[in-house]
Amino acid sequence: MKKIVFYISFLLLVLVGFSSFGQERKKLEKKHKKIKNEIKQINNLLFKAKKEKGNALDDLKDLSQKISARERLIETIRLETKQLSKEIQANEQQLEKNNSELKKLKKDYSDMVVKTNKNRSQQSKTLFLLSSESFYQAYKRLKYMQQYNDYRKKQGENIIVKSTEIKKFNDSLIQKRKSKESLISDEKSQKKEIESDKKNQESLVSKIKKQEKKYKRDLQKKIKEDKRITARIDKLIRAVIAKANKGKKTTKKASSGFVLNAAEKKLLASFEQNKGRLPWPVKGIITRRYGVQPHPTFSGIKINSPGLHIVTKSNTDAKCIFNGKVLALQSQSGGKKSVLIQHGNYISAYNNLENVYVKKGAILKTGDKVGKVFTDKVSGKTKLLFVLFKNTAKLNPAKWIRTN
Template identity: 60%
Template structure:
């Protein structure tokens, strides 16, 4: 396979992956029933969809470029093969014509009988045999070369059809993104008209999230202190004192970095870390983990073997489950129900609880946080590429 084809195969895989992501975004962000909409949230969701669609259009463009290179390469091969075939046919025709003129059965016999000695006769027999073999090989070369050209032509037709299909897809995607950008502009205009109202709502939400994050941090520190009680040795403040089995589990967890399963099947609506708000750039938000939008009724599942460290309940009634994996902790927040108990051993894929669905917004959002002791890590670097 040529480097062009290899590059296109990778782009094709990327395109299929992005298409899958767009379908998920449509299902999870836009098809959920909402009693009440919020322009700020709608704009965030729409902006995310536009970003992914732009990635799709760029991938299609790159894939079309690679396909163009393959088409040119094919056309060049066909031209070269046609020239070779013309030469082979001309040589073969000349050979047949000469044979017809000089190689009747009588002339062949005379050619052998006119030999001066036995050795010369033997050589002349060999020459006749070699000439026959050469003619046969030339005929076979013509057949093979013709089949090669047919195969290349079939491949060229297929590639041209693929290119046409990609161009049609790109055109469709561009029309869709135009409509989405018009909708985006309308939402931006609506928000600007009531900017102070939306900023107040946003700042209130940020304060609430900070309070929840601080409470979870306190719970983690208390859970670590409780887990260390009765164990031999001395641990640093805020760090687990690990047994031999826990050290082994920690090592296995680290070996699976980048390949852990997703806690729910969904779409990331907020990333980890400090980042400017997508609409109000002057306001920063701090993602303590990943916000993952899933389907209504989705169950949060443990991403690795471990032990339930703590189960907590928020002021709003939603629950959080913390699972210990050596000195790593995964936290699954915004649960409606919980299926596990404190101290319970769990395995990869164990259902921990059902994610809460907001009746007003229709959103089913899991907040997935990863800690090493009390230090927060980016879960996106640990779970597999979706």
């Protein structure tokens, strides 16, 4: 009985171990797939766009992003390979144990068959029963023969079950070894790609250094333009909040935030409940994240991004992330436009639009088209600047939209 309990406990531990291995590897496989898709998007959106004139600074930033993604992919592949090695080792140990058990089962079965064949004849069975001293003894002998036959049958079935288990473990082992070989091959391929990318990176760094002053001047000019656009949007938001609150009874200052009615408060609560699950305004990749960050090339220069810079396919329409009302439209330099949508006391801003499909005051639903995203002829990129506010305070949109 103790042996049976020990065997069952051991089997449960093995099954739990394999389940744990499998779950961990599934997570890594999911991450692997996600990063590969990210690299594919980077290639399609950042490197296949038609450019009238290349900018080494932008090209370097794009290349650095791709290298970073490949490095993350290689690390994930290494973890997958390590996990597979553990699974293979566990499979081999279990296979060895199963083979040992099968060998013992076959030996026991063989010994049983030999013993049975010595007294195989029907006559010997009849004599064994007839030689009983009492009916009770004859009954006991008959039950014994039945139990013996059942046990022999059970042993035969156990051999078949154990053989099937071994075949499954063998098949699994073969598949895992193939997967491991595939991962090792993938890792080598990614390393070659990184070597090529890093050579191009060095070439771009060298080119930038030769004209460092020019690139720095252009960068500072761009930073000033971004600040100017951000300031205009901030000013517009303060103005529309003041206008929205005009005539409403409140002790708040007009510029401190929206004064909401019952319906707007309900919308606000619904918006907040969906934090982390809101849809992306466009499908694409984030090339610049929210907040203050050091410039990837020039030390000492910091960039303050008011939102997410998302590069997408050309001719893409930005979509409303949640039910709301068009609060304001604004024109920017170069014919570009911005749309601000109110969701209670939250505002989603869609900047760098070429065309706008909505009018001020329009009621929109989640997924409604807001406008066509502008494609820069020089860089060839189609990029949306997506900003999120709570009243006048900027928020990190990445915390509100769902992870891809």
